[in-house]
């Protein structure tokens with residue numbers, strides 16, 4: 018079977034934001050990360066600043082790297098991460114694949130927090146066959162009744178006398194917690210609630 022090009026995979030020609038485009042903005046609530054030249058849509062409803070990223074059809078497909086805007090669109094609108102069409106849904110909920118991570122909740126897969134968008138039935142089958150990571154990991158096919166929008170993750174920036182310093186790893190920022198003023202968001206997360214473990218459709 019030929020390898021599919023997942024809709025959410027990024028391409029080598031799609032470059033993320035450069036630090037020279039970032040600045041500090043002073044607001045009544047305190048300083049926050051901003052773009053030097055703001056554009057509509059830079060921030061989400063919660064005020065999180067999002068990575069700007071080119072959209073291009075050239076270059077190599079980077080299978081292990083999700084495109085920021087396509088991940089956000091798929092997760093936000095519950096679209097299949099492989100084809101970008103509506104994901105599969107029945108009376109038990111939307112179709113997700115998930116795997117146990119070191120920080121997974123004890124009730125996993127219930128309440129699992131994930132940045133992997135759902136799938137249509139065909140691409141759930143293909144993903145289980147083709148994704149080496151899913152073959153290795155303790156994964157489950159899930160129906161999720163309430164995949165609730167949970168928050169964003171990304172790099173947290175801090176401006177110091179020697180320039181920008183960034184968090185080493187991605188930081189998760191739940192909507193329920195105060196917004197991080199230095200956040201440059203690159204992933205949208207949902208929490209999987211009302212989960213049923215099922216067979217591949």
Ligand SMILES: [Zn+2]
Nearest residue numbers: 097100137140
């Ligand atoms: Zn699909």
